Amino acid sequence: MSESKLLTKVREEIRRRNYSYRTEKAYLRWIIRFIKFHALTHPLKMEKEEVVEFLNWLANERNVAASTQNQALCAIVFLYKQVLNEPLGAFDNLQRASEPKRLPVVLSAKEARRVLANMEGDVRLMTELLYGSGLRQSECLRLRVKDIDFEFNQIWVRNGKGKKDRTTVLPEVSKEKLKNQIKRVKLLHQKDLEKGYGEIILPKALAKKYPSLVTSFGWQYLFPSNRRAKDPRSEVTQRYHKSSSYLHKAIKEAVSKTNIIKKVSSHTFRHSFATHLLQDGYDIRTVQELLGHKNVSTTMVYTHVLKKGGRGVKSPIDN
Template identity: 35%
Template sequence: MTNLKHKTLLSLIYSAGLRIGEATNIKIKDIDSKRMLIHIKNAKGKKDRYTLLSSSFLELLRDYYKTYKPENYLFEGHNKQQYSSSSAQKILKNAAKKIGLKKRITLHTLRHSFATHLLENGTDIRYIQELLGHNSPKTTMIYTHVSETTIRKIKNPFDNI
């Protein structure tokens, strides 16, 4: 992607496992670079939570901030208003089209990918549940499509007998 704002927005959604509404609601003060956390306020179910702030993403975010100088919301559209979800969806659709991606992708796909990649890297499902803001681990399991490769790496306990 060549547009810095678009790249930063999509990177945020993936790197923090956010819903689109959560990403567009983030304010500058919600980014805690000292603790490397992002405070998600008033998420689904009117709950607050913290999620991860990637150090790689933080570099991109700093470039974005210097260039766009947002005043209130991290991502602002016309007249410094909150960026719209539909604009974000168009960004992803255009990016997918540009690279010739045939598979249907949505912004929520990025959230699914975040959860799946954490699980594949060995993160406990309870931590993923917390990062995604789910009440039930059953909800989290929907997001974690475990790959065959990961399943094949599991050592069967019978082999230790």
């Protein structure tokens, strides 16, 4: 099997499992890098020792983050197990990249409002959902029209991290804006249909079972891109959602207009959502479910942010 055929098989296996396009690109990139690291040696001619050597090199020589090393590991494990049918088993002598123990950056309610005051349009609405609903950036961008449930005051997060569905709170302050946004999406969708477009990406199983849904309004992205583009997989011209860079730049620009010197990203608003809920007396299990955390230990980090001063100690200079 030549390298090009190998990569084709990797793509086929990834798409058969309905992984995201971002995951597909990341896995292919790591597999190519792994093969190049070993002078273009075919993976079937290598064993666990070569895999460990590459992963240790990433940690020790390239000083990559633990999440980066883990992504490379997942890509290579996928290659051997799902594509080559040669599971690698447990790894000996694997040196894990160290995971820095950092507390999340959190904005106060006043700081969050100051940032929002410097935003308008769809970027303000998206940021309101990051802060008001605790959404991850990718979850917000992937929202469909049908995911907004005004009757039950909730937002459906479909296929979130860990391929799980969940619901979270729908902020009252965002309701009218969301209704207006949906009206704009409907007008845009109607124009696309009139021009012979209007198809949307659907989960693979759903697209096969209900092919007519590809042009349905409910499945349209809540925050559609300004441009239509050809899907790299299906090669169908359609309207995708706004890009992550679009939201990132808007947040960065809004923060620059304030006197906030904290390092603020889209994830900062999710951290602030969780911290402020705990501050308001909501129990940690409720917050865990709203965030979609698998383990409550992940949510526990926000309890540390709430501690006043160093471990709740009053400074002697204040006596």
